[in-house]
Amino acid sequence: MQLREALARRYDDVKAWIKVITFYELAVGMKGTLSHLIHYKPITLQYPHEKRILSDNYRGMLALLRYDDGTDKCVGCDLCEAACPSRVITVVSAEVPGEPTKRYAEAYSMDMTRCLFCGLCVQACPVDALGMTREYEWAVYDKRDLLLNKQQLLAIGDRSFPTREKRIEFQHQNLAFFNVAFPGQPPKGG
Numbered sequence: 001m002q003l004r005e006a007l008a009r010r011y012d013d014v015k016a017w018i019k020v021i022t023f024y025e026l027a028v029g030m031k032g033t034l035s036h037l038i039h040y041k042p043i044t045l046q047y048p049h050e051k052r053i054l055s056d057n058y059r060g061m062l063a064l065l066r067y068d069d070g071t072d073k074c075v076g077c078d079l080c081e082a083a084c085p086s087r088v089i090t091v092v093s094a095e096v097p098g099e100p101t102k103r104y105a106e107a108y109s110m111d112m113t114r115c116l117f118c119g120l121c122v123q124a125c126p127v128d129a130l131g132m133t134r135e136y137e138w139a140v141y142d143k144r145d146l147l148l149n150k151q152q153l154l155a156i157g158d159r160s161f162p163t164r165e166k167r168i169e170f171q172h173q174n175l176a177f178f179n180v181a182f183p184g185q186p187p188k189g190g
Helices: 002-021 024-038 079-083 120-124 150-160 173-178
Strands: 062-064 089-096 099-111 130-132
Touching (some): 002 024, 079 089, 099 150, 120 130
Antiparallel strands (some): 089 099
């Protein structure tokens, strides 16, 4: 019994000594490297020509949206400005002349150098006037180019969201007849 244990210890010692001399661990590591080298499949994208597929919940550049008749969706309520944690958005709202109950955004600007792309402004908007696009190529030489005004934000929205929805007054028939926005409409008759 002692002889077997002695022979087993001796065998383990010789085996360990051979592993040290032949650099066994190095050979095992090189096996993994060589198998990767032989079965190599590139994952690099040729960037300007090939674009990366973005996930569905990707949040890119912000955009202002319009209705299908070309009018702005923004009603100038300033909720997006209040919801923004980094104070990126500046809204100057005004009343529609002759209709004191209706408002619009006279001026709208965003400083995209400070934007966190959190999407809180999009969630806060009651009329869905803001949208997160899938644009990510916004490298500029001068950061003043990232101070976007209303016209630039509307252009981004037109480019990123080509399909537009109807105005709220035309989506719901009851609003189309009973809304104060249509003073010239005949009363709904039966």
